[in-house]
Amino acid sequence: MVKIRLARAGAKGRPFFHVVVADQRDKRDGRSIERVGYYNPVASGAEKRLELDVAKVQAWVAKGAQLTDKVRALVKEASKQAA
Numbered sequence: 001m002v003k004i005r006l007a008r009a010g011a012k013g014r015p016f017f018h019v020v021v022a023d024q025r026d027k028r029d030g031r032s033i034e035r036v037g038y039y040n041p042v043a044s045g046a047e048k049r050l051e052l053d054v055a056k057v058q059a060w061v062a063k064g065a066q067l068t069d070k071v072r073a074l075v076k077e078a079s080k081q082a083a
Contacts, residue, residue: 002065021060052078
């Protein structure tokens with residue numbers, strides 16, 4: 001099954017996540033099909049906290065991809081920002 005989930009990047013104590021489309025059998029930070037955005041939980045100042053291509057996410061969901069709980073919340077937040 002294809003999932004839209006977070007892949008961790010960044011330094012120890014300073015997490016940064018890529019929002020990726022990946023096969024659920026692949027490792028968390030392993031191979032991914034497509035990167036659709038990023039999430040920076042420790043953003044401060046002028047840094048963007050969330051950048052997400054909602055249209056690409058919806059296209060993958062239409063093809064049968066499943067969202068993780070955290071990504072579902074981030075898509076909802078990104079949709080509110082766009083509106």
